[in-house]
Amino acid sequence: xxxxxxxxxxxxxAVTLVAxxxxxxxxxxxxxxxxAVVMSKRPSHVRVLQADxxxxxxxxxxxxxxxxxxxxxQADxxxxxxxxxANIRHLQVRGVSAGKTVLLAxxxxxxxxxxxxxxxxxxxFDTGSDTTSCPLVYSWDGRQxxxxxxTFGGAIMSALARTDVDNLQYAAAxxxxxxxxxxxxARETDYLDYLAVLAVDHRxxxxxAPDGEGRLHSLVAPESPAAAVxxxxxxVLPRVGRSDGWTWESNPADRDSSRAADxxxxxxxxxxxxxxxTTARLLVDASNTAWAQFMMxxxxxxxxxxxxxxxxxxxxxxxxxxxxxxxxxxxxxxxxWIEVDGRWERRGMVREAGPEVSKQQVVPLDLSGVQGDTxxxxxxxxxxxxxxxxxxxxxxxxxxxTAREIAPSxxxxxxxxxxxxxxxxADEREHVMERGDRAEVGFAVPPVxxxxxxxxxxxxxxxxxxxxxxxxxxxFVLLERALWEPLAxxxxxxxxxxxxxxxxxxx
Numbered sequence: 001x002x003x004x005x006x007x008x009x010x011x012x013x014a015v016t017l018v019a020x021x022x023x024x025x026x027x028x029x030x031x032x033x034x035x036a037v038v039m040s041k042r043p044s045h046v047r048v049l050q051a052d053x054x055x056x057x058x059x060x061x062x063x064x065x066x067x068x069x070x071x072x073x074q075a076d077x078x079x080x081x082x083x084x085x086a087n088i089r090h091l092q093v094r095g096v097s098a099g100k101t102v103l104l105a106x107x108x109x110x111x112x113x114x115x116x117x118x119x120x121x122x123x124x125f126d127t128g129s130d131t132t133s134c135p136l137v138y139s140w141d142g143r144q145x146x147x148x149x150x151t152f153g154g155a156i157m158s159a160l161a162r163t164d165v166d167n168l169q170y171a172a173a174x175x176x177x178x179x180x181x182x183x184x185x186a187r188e189t190d191y192l193d194y195l196a197v198l199a200v201d202h203r204x205x206x207x208x209a210p211d212g213e214g215r216l217h218s219l220v221a222p223e224s225p226a227a228a229v230x231x232x233x234x235x236v237l238p239r240v241g242r243s244d245g246w247t248w249e250s251n252p253a254d255r256d257s258s259r260a261a262d263x264x265x266x267x268x269x270x271x272x273x274x275x276x277x278t279t280a281r282l283l284v285d286a287s288n289t290a291w292a293q294f295m296m297x298x299x300x301x302x303x304x305x306x307x308x309x310x311x312x313x314x315x316x317x318x319x320x321x322x323x324x325x326x327x328x329x330x331x332x333x334x335x336x337w338i339e340v341d342g343r344w345e346r347r348g349m350v351r352e353a354g355p356e357v358s359k360q361q362v363v364p365l366d367l368s369g370v371q372g373d374t375x376x377x378x379x380x381x382x383x384x385x386x387x388x389x390x391x392x393x394x395x396x397x398x399x400x401x402t403a404r405e406i407a408p409s410x411x412x413x414x415x416x417x418x419x420x421x422x423x424x425x426a427d428e429r430e431h432v433m434e435r436g437d438r439a440e441v442g443f444a445v446p447p448v449x450x451x452x453x454x455x456x457x458x459x460x461x462x463x464x465x466x467x468x469x470x471x472x473x474x475x476f477v478l479l480e481r482a483l484w485e486p487l488a489x490x491x492x493x494x495x496x497x498x499x500x501x502x503x504x505x506x507x
Contacts, residue, residue: 029090029092034068034085034091038068045057045061045093046070046091047091047092048068048083048090050083050087050088051087056081056082058070058071067083067084068082084238084246114291114294114384114497115290115294118294134152134153135151135192135462136183136184137149137182138180138182139168139171139172140172140178140180141170141172147357148169148171149356151166151460151462152461152463153288153352156296156464157314157315157321159314159318159320159324160324161193163194163460164214165198165214165459166210166458167359167360167455168455176445176447178443179443180442180443181438184433185435187466187468189432189467191433191463191464191465192422192430192461192462193422193430195459196460197456197459198216198403198456198458199406199446199456200216200401200403200457201448201449201452202218202402203452204452206220207219208401210362211362211363214459216401216457219362220394220396220399221396222392222394223272224241225240225241225271228241228267228268228270229267231268231380240269240390240391244390245389247387249384249386250383250384252383252497255383255494256498257491257498258491260487262383262494263382263383263493265381265383267379268378269378269391270377271374271377271393272374273367273373273375273395278367279367279395280393280395281362281365282362282365282377282393283362283393284361284363284379284390285390285391286350286361286388287356287358287359287386287389288385288386288387289355289386292352292384292385292386293355295385295493297466299479302478303475304471305470307468311465328352331382331487331490332381334386335349335380335381336377337378337379337380338367340369347363347365348364348365349363365393377391382489382494383490384493384497385493407424408420408442409443411439411442413437414437426461
């Protein structure tokens with residue numbers, strides 16, 4: 001399965017502002033593949049004839065992964081629409097816009113554009129913000145290094161240090177050696193306490209994935225949803241029905257932090273329910289947006305000159321760390337709800353995944369109280385925080401598998417120093433990495449059991465400290481409300497989002 005969000009587009013997404021001259025206004029049918037036409041001619045307005053004969057007009061079109069998207073009306077801020085590239089029969093273009101046209105590059109273009117807008121219009125925050133965070137882990141696939149994980153996302157202080165478990169899509173042993181590279185590529189300091197791999201042997205044709213607590217679950221026959229709509233009523237089934245990098249994300253336009261309906265967003269999905277099924281495993285393949293990381297940085301920076309005192313207070317009082325963790329779980333993690341007798345009951349959550357790589361997480365579901373032949377699931381968080389690639393459900397009986405945890409046998413940093421003793425045991429003797437630092441780690445792995453398939457799973461523990469400005473006046477009242485009041489953090493995120501959209505539109 002292709003793992004979206006790797007270095008191919010998500011980590012390299014950018015925003016480009018391009019000025020074009022006014023061209024002729026006649027419609028011209030274009031020869032060649034649509035993505036080549038859009039990238040070379042940069043039209044301001046296109047007409048699309050789709051395979052089923054339907055016609056679609058898009059303003060400010062851009063190719064994004066496997067689709068052509070753009071505004072459905074000429075006005076700035078109009079809602080977005082689009083169609084898969086494979087669904088395009090003919091493409092017509094007419095001229096280019098005078099002045100500035102906003103083109104969103106592939107991947108997290110919307111989020112990156114909003115970040116640029118927010119940073120440029122707000123002196124409070126440093127414009128040098130990164131859209132990545134936490135240590136990045138690359139796997140050697142036998143030929144090259146492949147970005148495979150962003151680990152312990154959200155652990156922004158020592159009091160929030162945690163163990164993260166994540167599938168490694170590309171890791172492949174060469175002989176009896178598995179190689180990983182861990183790197184700090186963001187404006188932060190990383191504290192890596194432990195790094196290991198699980199060698200998981202399972203029946204061919206099946207898979208394993210972790211839940212938020214790091215427990216592994218077998219996946220035999222995940223089923224796609226029968227229907228999926230977002231909170232604004234859009235059909236999003238093509239985006240979340242399979243893992244292909246064509247993700248669902250919030251529409252940031254027309255949001256008001258004073259309206260309850262605008263401060264949360266997500267999707268509702270309907271799944272077939274087999275007769276008598278009382279449990280299931282929900283599989284969510286998702287990542288966070290770059291906007292989510294920007295909001296984390298902004299939350300820290302709002303402590304201003306009191307930032308160090310805040311770090312010290314949380315380190316000294318575990319209750320403060322718990323309160324911060326509860327706020328993140330309540331407002332930022334992806335809540336999982338199921339419909340029972342016409343009401344929604346929360347049955348789990350998907351932890352922060354980071355913006356670099358789409359991660360698979362399993363949410364065990366107790367279907368107690370669910371009647372009929374349909375399971376209806378709601379996934380919900382603050383707006384513009386998540387990119388959802390695939391959501392599926394598995395009712396199959398758990399499959400047996402073996403998982404052996406393997407500590408590293410070798411770890412060398414970028415200067416050639418041996419750092420194995422800092423990461424081979426979870427003992428708070430941490431390998432500290434500043435921006436640009438990296439370490440290559442080797443593992444001696446056992447042979448695959450006869451008749452079994454092998455998957456590798458990363459186990460890591462640590463935390464990181466963001467390098468953000470600490471010069472502004474602390475916003476204590478706002479921060480206390482975000483920690484204590486339900487939806488206060490979501491309102492804060494939505495307010496920043498609305499201001500970024502307004503600045504982008506020149507209002």
